[in-house]
Amino acid sequence: MSLTPDLRAALHGVTTATLTTVLLKQGLRNCWIRGAMPLTGAARGTRVVGEAFTLRFIPMREDLATPASWGNPISTRAAIEAMPEGAIAVADAMGVTDAGIFGDILCQRMAVRRVAALVTDGVMRDLAGVEGTGLPVWARGTAAPASIAGLTFVGWNEPVACGGVAVFAGDVIVADTDGAVAIPKDMVAAVAEAAVxxxxxxxxxxxxxxxxxxxxxxxxxxxxxxxxxxxxxxxxx
Structure with missing residues (x-):
């Protein structure tokens, strides 16, 4: 089921703490994305709801993770251009903490495209600039090196394992002060009703x-x- 305006409004009034309890009662224990905590000012004290647009990184391989790769058809830059308005980008960075997956310029483009938020189990770079974009970001922290120092980007809208949670494109993400929760897209209506x-x-x-x-x-x-x-x-x- 798609995220209708009514479902979005209902989930916007529900905490992630409540959602984890509701999902537990429905048999899902592994739904809270580990490491994804409010990083930017735009993420603190707020709640975002949106459909997941997934991004997948794998371990760095020297012949693939190069500055030249940023111009490839399969790149973080190309992925951002495919993000629909209102989506929440969910980036599986394998929990790597010494390579920032996105910086200020990429986040600025996401903000201009009206992406709702970025959620990752990895870290960001250029934090001051990222703050200036106004994009809400949930992440593990910050690091100065670029993503290619430790990761290789390999695709988008594929199933990912962000923070140890299986997330599929189109699953619904709710993120607030307590972190981010993934709701399987086929369960959204039932979960929203129970959570309210x-x-x-x-x-x-x-x-x-x-x-x-x-x-x-x-x-x-x-x-x-x-x-x-x-x-x-x-x-x-």
Whole structure:
């Protein structure tokens, strides 16, 4: 299922913490992209939702990872030109931390193309310039060397293993202060519905806790508490 405006709006109101719990209940434990944390100011204190546009790096090989490769048909530059508006670029950099996959110029082009964000398990370079582009970036950190110092770019919109998570093109990414979560595209509607309900339930539980309710029987709910919650929801409906 594509990410409809209604689904996008619903997921924009849901935390990644809630999504990991909902996905766990639906049998998916491995959905949080390790190492991808808010790096730029545009990523802090915000939440982005979009379909994954995947990029894949493999270990550096000297005959392929050269400055001349930046002009190849298969290059990060060409991949950026294929990114649709609103997509979230998900770059599998194998967790490499001593070669920055993108810098300020590439991020500027992504921002101009209205790419929603970049999520990677690797690192960035030219951080001050990247900040200036306004592109929200979730990454492991920064490093001065270029990508070819440690990685070879090999393609886009292929299945990747970003931060130990299998991500396919078109999967839905939600990223916020707690990191980035991948939702399989065929599960988006069910996950969004369950997550919205989970957020509503936890907001009620939080209010009960503020009033002094003890946690046993409240979180998780016992039958009596669940009945009170159901009555509250019915009253609002």
């Amino acid at each position: 309900e989970q957020e509503a339930m936890e907001a009620w539980i939080m209010e009960e806790a503020r009033k002094g309710a003890a946690l046993p029987g409240l979180y998780p709910m016992n039958a009596e508490t669940k009945a009170r919650y159901d009555a509250f929801r019915a009253g609002k409906g």
